[in-house]
Amino acid sequence: MMDALPKDFLRRTRCDSAASRPQFTNCPTMIVMVGLPARGKTYISKKLTRYLNWIGVPTQVFNLGQYRREAVQTYKNYEFFRPDNEEAMKIRRACASSAMKDIANYFAKEQGQVAVFDATNTTRERRGVIISFAKEKGYKVFFIESICDDPEIIEANIMQVKLSSPDYENYDKEEALVDFLKRIDCYKMSYVSLDEEKERHLSFIKIFNVGSRYLVNRVQDHMQSRIVYYLMNIHVTPRSIYLSRHGESELNLLGRIGGDSGLSSQGLKYARALSEFIRGQSIKDLKVWTSHMRRTIQTAEALGVPYEQWKALNEIDAGVCEEMTYEEIQATNPEEFALRDQDKYRYRYPKGESYEDLVHRLEPVIMELERQENVLVICHQAVMRCLLAYFLDKSADDLPYLKCPLHTVLKLTPLAYGCKVESFYLNIQAVNTHRDKPTDVNIARKPEEALRTVPEHL
């Protein structure tokens, strides 16, 4: 990577995940979904994968339905899934093998740590095959079963995500619904739920009725414990999360990073505009969160509603570079400045933090955001980038360059398997604080190269 750097430096910028959190697990883990169609398996798979990747655990979903669609280019109807359809059974088994091969490859060659095997896995026989496979390879297995009998929830599921599936491109809505319900019936006959007694040596969580009840068996390690905690905190109640930065601050105007200044006059205007905007949205039971820094608190004050302060929402600590302009950083610490451009996610300011550290300290905020319903989070640029990356599944490389301009509210609404984003610029002028990655990130670069992408300021 970088050549012949002093050990001291290496320690500062070390990025191994063991550095800021314990080794999650030394052997890879297979998470195996279990459940009838339309029970939220793919929803859980994708959400869990997004969460694990965000906290630094390389995770990937292997969706059997996709393998099947590759193998059988055109979906005709539910008959494919009839238990007496020998031809189809052969294909489906082949798909499962193919997926497992890819999982093995993901672990062995791509440094994956967790693979989520997203399929119905409704028979003990199929689960047995997976367990043998995992045992042979030395993977841990953790089952997640979703059980739901509420016909309304199931129908809502089908409407939200099944009707728009490639399988039903040529169907109209009613026909699709009818066909899908028949598809579910095909599985029901042979469905054997995870059994507390007969399968008591397995590690699993059973989720009943979208989280009103859980049965947890034999959690083996830290990672599984975190997964269980996460699953027990998520919900599907419709809601929106509003993310915004504080209003423009005095230091923003001067092009200085960090610090704890108050709002500029434009910033105060934004606070008032934000208040109007929020009122206009007519949000039920809105919670408002800020950091402990003056500029977010001042912004929240204008709203005139109760708010909670989180130290964890404080802006990234720029250590020795606190309150400097980029020009000053270039002048006093040109090497640091270059190193940061080389790996902005992992780079840690001397006596400060990295984005990686930020993600770690924001994890409890994310967990609580998952528990909550309507929330407005008034925070800071780097913090907002981290939160946004979680909701929009952005990689560690993209995260530090996400655009989070001042005086703009992002409204995130969970939808299907992802998040709808609406951006509201509240029409109050503010400086730009976004510095793109310059083309030249070499330590030997000239100051002009380094400062090329610095936004304007006083």
Place this chain on the structure above:
Amino acid sequence: SISGRVRSCFHILLLYTSRLEHQNKALTHKTRTMRGASRSKNTQILDKRVCMTNCPTLIVTVGLPARGKTYISKKLTRYLNWIDVPTKEFNVGQYRRECVKIYKSFEFFRPDNEEGLKIRKQCALAALNDVRQFLTDEGGQVAVFDATNTTRERRETIIRFAEQNGFKVFFVESVCEDPDVIAENIVQVKLGSPDYTHCNTEEAVADFMKRIKCYENSYQPLDEELDRDLSFIKIIDVGRRYLVNRVQDHIQSRIVYYLMNIHITPRSIYLCRHGESDLNVKGRIGGDSGLSARGKQFADALGQFIQSQNISDLKVWTSQMKRTIQTAEAVGVPYEQWKALNEIDAGVCEELMYEEIQLKFPLEFALRDQDKYRYRYPKGESYEDLVQRLEPVIMELERQENVLVICHQAVMRCLLAYFLDKTAEELPYLKCPLHTVLKLTPVAYGCKVESVCLKVEAVNTHRDRPMNVDVSRQAEEALLTVPDHQ
């Protein structure tokens, strides 16, 4: 009435001053008491804000005798208090011992013992009364009602009581049929109970088994169907399996997470600081210096000590600061670095001597002495912040078995306070000298502590609270308790 009006004026005055206070705190943010790093909480300072989410919680244990209810109650209470949720346990057995001075035999617990039943019901009600006082009048947030509560009828009574008083209820049931676990329980905590001071071991065990029998017939475990509207966790076979129903809020979610991470496998936790550092020798706080010569000696001695202890599968954790890493290197086994174990950030006071802090920041120095737990260094942290960031470390320590944690003075004080149930007032003054290893071994309801001094000289870094903490004090008074240094 006049007094009514006076009271309401006073109330308005309180609101007004507390609002000002809040604004001042918001602006100066010196001695912030508002928490909420990893836990959201409406603070009491903001009187004008309606408190919607903070109704107190009543945790109710359920289970036959010797199923670990008191163990869980005490541990959970200790944890919640450490993370700053005022919690207290109410053990009905203790109320019964107050009422019936001398325990004769299991016959007291026979289901047909009318007299016994009457007394036991009274005791439960007395305990509930104290619960109400704690949660309503004394600022308690969580009360743990520790009793068998094995019948649906008894639980109904408690639920009604909670409803009347506006408390949320969360049941924690422990179900266990493993005879070895039960026998071990009895040996560890029942034989030493006041009930059995006059019995020998065999008699005590025999009596206790008969006592359990008295409950068995009328035991109605929490049921997935019949009790589906209640919020509870059922812990089966000491954590092999859990059934969790209707978690209502954040605190219950945290409680469930905690309960699912604790275990009772015997193990020991070793706590020590890094070896003496160069800055220690100079009497400077914080920083990221390396070990002094004596510090290196300690690291070697530590390595030898660990070897001699023959610990199975020892995990070693350090912070990300040079001095703990250097110490671990000498132990010669793989170690994991936790940023969360870094020493408290002294902000503007980093690398200063106490004399220099007194010179440059005499006001701050005094404020810190006034409330060392909550005081936050400008641009730095407070002990309170430290506890927040150490919570995941504690959670992982609970999950693990044998662990050696090589950390720092303030960090070690926080961890120790958790294991030994020390208050926020005591915590910042706990003695954690250099070159001394503390071996903590869970036993019965608490923790055995063995202190091993590894006989390598080091400076003393412990500064006691001085007599005079007033901001107007003289420099000498402030510096009276500063330990010697170069």
